[in-house]
Amino acid sequence: MFIRKLLGGVWPGGGKDPLQTAFGVLEREVLAILWAESNLAVRDVQARLRREAAYTTVMTTLDRLFKKGVLSRVQSGRAFVYSATVTREQLQASIASSVLTGLLQGRGEATMPLFSNLVDTVGAQDGGADLLKDLEAMVREKRRRLEKKM
Numbered sequence: 429m430f431i432r433k434l435l436g437g438v439w440p441g442g443g444k445d446p447l448q449t450a451f452g453v454l455e456r457e458v459l460a461i462l463w464a465e466s467n468l469a470v471r472d473v474q475a476r477l478r479r480e481a482a483y484t485t486v487m488t489t490l491d492r493l494f495k496k497g498v499l500s501r502v503q504s505g506r507a508f509v510y511s512a513t514v515t516r517e518q519l520q521a522s523i524a525s526s527v528l529t530g531l532l533q534g535r536g537e538a539t540m541p542l543f544s545n546l547v548d549t550v551g552a553q554d555g556g557a558d559l560l561k562d563l564e565a566m567v568r569e570k571r572r573r574l575e576k577k578m
Contacts (some may be wrong), residue, residue: 450523454481454489459512462499466511473510
C-alpha cells in the first residue's frame with residue numbers, strides 16, 4: 429500500500445505507473461514520442477506532440493530529459509538530434525529500484541513494514557498465491573547466489 433501511494437497509485441495492474449510521478453506531462457509525452465521514433469530534432473518532436481507547445485518549451489524539456497540521463501543527443505548541423513537511452517520498461521524498473529533502495533536505507537526494523545506491505549500487495553493480486561511462490565523462489569535463488577559469493 430505504501431509503495432502504491434508513493435508511486436501515485438496502483439501499478440502495473442492499472443492506474444498510474446512510476447513514470448507518472450517521476451516525470452511531468454510534457455516529459456512523458458516527449459518520452460513516448462522518442463520511444464516510438466529516435467533521432468528527432470526539437471522541431472520533429474514539437475510537430476508530433478498532441479498539443480501545442482512553444483519551440484523553446486520543447487527544447488527545454490528535451491534538455492532536462494537529456495540532463496536526467498534518459499535521452500542522448502548528437503549535434504546535427506546547428507541542431508541536436510535526440511534519442512531515448514532506455515526503454516519504457518527499463519525506466520520503470522529503474523524508478524522502482526530507486527524507490528525501493530531509498531525505502532531500504534533504514535534497514536532493520538524500519539524495513540519490516542515495507543516487506544509486510546510487499547507480501548500483502550502481492551498476495552492480494554489475482555493469482556496471488558502463485559505470485560508469492562514466484563517471489564519465494566526468487567528470494568531463495570538470490571540467497572543461494574549470495575551465499576556462494578561468501
